[in-house]
Amino acid sequence: MRRVVFNQKGGVGKSTITCNLAAISAMEGKRTLVIDLDVQGNSTQYLLGEKVTDSDKTIALFFKETLSISLFGNDKGSGLESLIHETPFPNLYVLASHPDLEPLQARLESRFKIFKLKEALEKLQGFDAVYMDTPPVLNFYSQSALIAAHKCLIPFDCDTFAREALYTLMNSVAEVKADHNQTLEIEGIIVNQFQKQANLPRLLVEELIAEGLPVLESMLSPSIKVRESHTVSQPLIHYAPSHKLTDEFRALYAEIHK
Numbered sequence: 001m002r003r004v005v006f007n008q009k010g011g012v013g014k015s016t017i018t019c020n021l022a023a024i025s026a027m028e029g030k031r032t033l034v035i036d037l038d039v040q041g042n043s044t045q046y047l048l049g050e051k052v053t054d055s056d057k058t059i060a061l062f063f064k065e066t067l068s069i070s071l072f073g074n075d076k077g078s079g080l081e082s083l084i085h086e087t088p089f090p091n092l093y094v095l096a097s098h099p100d101l102e103p104l105q106a107r108l109e110s111r112f113k114i115f116k117l118k119e120a121l122e123k124l125q126g127f128d129a130v131y132m133d134t135p136p137v138l139n140f141y142s143q144s145a146l147i148a149a150h151k152c153l154i155p156f157d158c159d160t161f162a163r164e165a166l167y168t169l170m171n172s173v174a175e176v177k178a179d180h181n182q183t184l185e186i187e188g189i190i191v192n193q194f195q196k197q198a199n200l201p202r203l204l205v206e207e208l209i210a211e212g213l214p215v216l217e218s219m220l221s222p223s224i225k226v227r228e229s230h231t232v233s234q235p236l237i238h239y240a241p242s243h244k245l246t247d248e249f250r251a252l253y254a255e256i257h258k
Contacts, residue, residue: 037097047233052098154186186214220245
C-alpha cells in the first residue's frame with residue numbers, strides 16, 4: 001500500500017504524521033519505506049538524524065536520471081533500490097530528500113516525467129508499505145506522489161484558513177484522480193493539534209463532519225513531545241512509547257488499517 005500525506009498548507013504536521021505512522025508500520029513488522037519529496041528534508045532528518053548531503057544517494061538522483069534517457073532506451077532512472085537508506089529502526093527505510101530537487105523541477109515538468117515515480121515504485125520489490133511526504137504546494141513532486149499513491153491522507157490543523165483551503169485541496173486531489181490515477185482515494189482527514197476543550201477547534205471539526213467530509217475519528221493532540229522527538233530524531237513509538245500522543249498515533253494507524 002502506498003500512501004501520500006499531502007496538504008497545500010505548511011506547518012500542518014505532514015512530516016510528523018508521515019514518519020510516526022511509518023514507524024508504527026515498521027514496528028508492526030512491515031518493511032516500510034518513507035519517501036521524502038519535500039526539499040526541506042524534514043522526514044529525512046527525523047528518521048536519519050541529519051540531512052543527506054550527497055545527492056547521489058537521494059531521490060534527487062532518481063529524478064536526474066529520468067532526464068538521461070537516450071534514443072536507445074538507456075533509462076538509468078528505472079530503479080530506486082540503491083538510493084534507499086536504512087534508518088536506526090528495524091524495518092524502517094527512507095528515500096531521502098535533497099536541495100537539488102528544487103532546480104530540477106522545471107526540467108522535469110517540461111519533459112513530462114510526472115509518471116516516473118509511479119513506474120519506479122511499481123517495480124520496487126520487498127516493501128509492504130510506502131509513505132510519501134510532500135511539499136506544502138501542488139507542484140511536480142506532490143503531483144508525482146499523488147499519481148503514485150493508492151491512498152491520500154490530509155492533515156488538518158484546526159485553523160480557519162486551513163478549513164477554507166480544504167475544499168481547494170480536495171478538488172486538486174480529485175483532479176489528479178480523474179486525469180492521472182483513477183485508483184487514488186482520499187483515505188481521510190487527520191485532525192492535528194486538536195484541543196478538545198477549546199471551542200474553535202471543536203466547532204471546526206463538527207462543521208467538517210456535518211459537511212460530509214471524511215474526518216478520521218482518531219485525532220492528534222498538541223504536545224511538546226513531538227518537538228522533543230524531532231530533536232533526538234526518534235519517532236514517538238521509540239522515543240515515548242507510553243505517551244498519550246503515541247497512543248493517539250497507534251489509534252490512527254489502527255483506524256486506517258481496519
